[in-house]
Amino acid sequence: MKVVLVxxxxxxxxxxxxxxxxxxxxxAVRELGHELTFVYLESPWEACDDAAHEDSFGTFVRIPxxxxxxxxxxxxxxxxxxxxxxxxxxxxxxxxxxxxxxDRGFLAALRALQLRPDAVIVEYVLDSWAFxxxxxxxxxxxxxxxxxxxxxxxxxxxxxxDYWISLRPGSENAGLRRAHVVLAIxxxxxxxxxxxxxxxxxxxxxxxxxxxxxxxxxEARPNHSIDHVAVFIAxxxxxxxxxxxxxxxxILPRVLREMPAFELRLAGSICRAVPDTPNVTKLGWVxxxxxxxxxxxxxxxxxxxGTGINIxxxxxxxxxxPTVSTATGARGLPESxxxxxxxxxxxxxQAFAQAVIRFAxxxxxxxxxxxxxxxxxxxxxARQLAQLDRALGGN
Numbered sequence: 001m002k003v004v005l006v007x008x009x010x011x012x013x014x015x016x017x018x019x020x021x022x023x024x025x026x027x028a029v030r031e032l033g034h035e036l037t038f039v040y041l042e043s044p045w046e047a048c049d050d051a052a053h054e055d056s057f058g059t060f061v062r063i064p065x066x067x068x069x070x071x072x073x074x075x076x077x078x079x080x081x082x083x084x085x086x087x088x089x090x091x092x093x094x095x096x097x098x099x100x101x102x103d104r105g106f107l108a109a110l111r112a113l114q115l116r117p118d119a120v121i122v123e124y125v126l127d128s129w130a131f132x133x134x135x136x137x138x139x140x141x142x143x144x145x146x147x148x149x150x151x152x153x154x155x156x157x158x159x160x161x162d163y164w165i166s167l168r169p170g171s172e173n174a175g176l177r178r179a180h181v182v183l184a185i186x187x188x189x190x191x192x193x194x195x196x197x198x199x200x201x202x203x204x205x206x207x208x209x210x211x212x213x214x215x216x217x218x219e220a221r222p223n224h225s226i227d228h229v230a231v232f233i234a235x236x237x238x239x240x241x242x243x244x245x246x247x248x249x250x251i252l253p254r255v256l257r258e259m260p261a262f263e264l265r266l267a268g269s270i271c272r273a274v275p276d277t278p279n280v281t282k283l284g285w286v287x288x289x290x291x292x293x294x295x296x297x298x299x300x301x302x303x304x305x306g307t308g309i310n311i312x313x314x315x316x317x318x319x320x321x322p323t324v325s326t327a328t329g330a331r332g333l334p335e336s337x338x339x340x341x342x343x344x345x346x347x348x349x350q351a352f353a354q355a356v357i358r359f360a361x362x363x364x365x366x367x368x369x370x371x372x373x374x375x376x377x378x379x380x381x382a383r384q385l386a387q388l389d390r391a392l393g394g395n
Contacts, residue, residue: 001034003392004115004138006130007123008041008101012052015269015285016235017311018145021185022123024214025143025388026057029121032389037115039063041106041127061113065103075100086161094152098171099129107133119392125175126165132178139393142179142206147189148172149196155238158305162238169196177204181391183211186332211388212332213311215318215381217374222290222297222321224367228360229263230324231296233289233315234270239306241273243329246349247302248277254353255360262360265296293319297366298359301329304346313341317377322369324355337380340373 011023029036037059040048044065053060085093110133119139122130125148131140152166167175173196176182184190190210197205232247234240244266255262256279264280267289271282286292293299299316301323313330316323317340326346330338342359344351359366 001118001392002037002116003029003034003119003121004037004039004117004134005029005121005123006039006041006110006127008043008046008127009123010040010046010048010053011038012049012056013047013285014287015047016237020311020315021143021145021213023056024216025121025211027216028214028385028388029392030057032385032392034119034392037061037117039110039113041065041103041130063106063109066105067103094156094166095168095171096165098126098167098175100165101126102129106130110134121392122179125167125172128175128178139181140179141181141183141391142176143183143211144176144189144193145185147184147192149192155305158242160238160242160305164237170200173197173200173202176206177202179206182206182208183388183391184208185212186210187334188332207391209387209391211391212380212384213314214384214388215314215377217318217378217381219290222293222319222370223295224297224363224370226295226297227363228259228261229265229296230298230300230356230360231265231267231283231292232270232300232302233267233292233312236269236273239303240270243302243304244270244274246304247300248274248280250349251300251302251353251356252277252279254350255356258353258357259360262356264300265292267292289315289319293321297321297370298356299323300352300356301325302352303329306331314377314380317341317373318381320370320374322359322366322373324352324359326352337376339376340369342369 005026007022009018011019014020014023036057038053038057039061041063042065082093117138120134121141123143124145148165148167149169149172152163155163187210190208193208265283267283267286269285271284299321301313303326310329313323323341325341325343328346330343342355344355
């Protein structure tokens with residue numbers, strides 16, 4: 001089967017959770033035996049390693065964004081007005097247009113490629129317009145990543161002003177209906193999409209399937225003999241900055257009172273948003289997570305806001321590393337799939353700190369819990385591959 005994947009976010013360098021999702025989804029398409037063409041809709045704000053895409057996926061096409069400067073200036077102006085309106089309590093100012101990121105030359109450029117795939121995967125409902133560039137015979141699969149209908153509400157409740165994009169539910173429905181199959185990254189969001197689509201009475205609703213984050217199961221094993229250390233892996237986005245702030249302000253001091261030798265390691269672009277702090281080591285962006293876990297065999301996931309599924313938690317499971325997580329950080333995973341994850345309530349820094357102390361001081365517990373995590377990740381991954389194949393039209 002010939003499959004085209006269209007994305008405004010590259011897979012390489014894999015510096016954020018959404019890039020990891022795209023990278024693993026593309027790799028899974030090839031693992032299932034399909035021929036893949038990766039089409040990148042260029043963004044001036046996104047670093048892209050073309051050679052890595054070609055090495056990993058075979059055919060790679062970059063479509064340049066030609067009209068971004070004028071659009072960027074307009075968006076800055078509109079964004080400034082909306083910020084003022086939001087501060088004034090105008091709820092409508094939180095919403096964006098469905099196709100706001102589309103460059104006016106993209107659709108013609110996609111059509112000019114004259115690709116004739118059996119299936120098209122588009123990343124994010126925000127680029128669902130791209131389906132129109134392909135023949136009606138192609139199966140249209142939308143990988144949503146997140147739910148964007150009224151997205152701002154949860155963030156604003158937690159005091160986080162930057163939520164990226166929030167759509168009116170009707171606008172999100174319009175984007176979802178451009179697909180034959182909608183991929184939700186977890187079951188809760190699948191239910192939300194189905195209910196939201198059914199709520200406006202339209203009859204042409206797509207199938208909604210759950211395909212969680214696909215994993216690369218690490219052959220390396222963490223060094224569980226290392227005590228008194230944990231790692232927080234995160235990109236630099238508002239929800240992660242909020243989590244890191246709470247981790248350093250409310251959780252780390254409680255850990256240090258009982259475990260003065262404890263070291264917190266930070267990995268990923270979150271390092272540039274965090275001030276230098278005693279007992280905190282910034283590793284920066286790292287390509288190989290196995291190398292990080294070899295030095296820090298305990299993961300912490302103190303998220304207090306977010307949608308979709310927490311990819312860093314799943315990647316910790318795949319590496320055989322236990323995780324201490326908030327309930328929000330473990331969103332989207334059923335209780336039966338939480339082997340290897342110790343969940344504490346949101347906004348309970350004392351419970352979080354006590355769990356970190358317990359795991360950071362007990363190598364046997366880390367080893368046992370980490371092994372359970374890896375076995376659970378392997379089972380989850382097998383199910384996701386089968387569901388992806390069905391979504392693409394396979395057996």
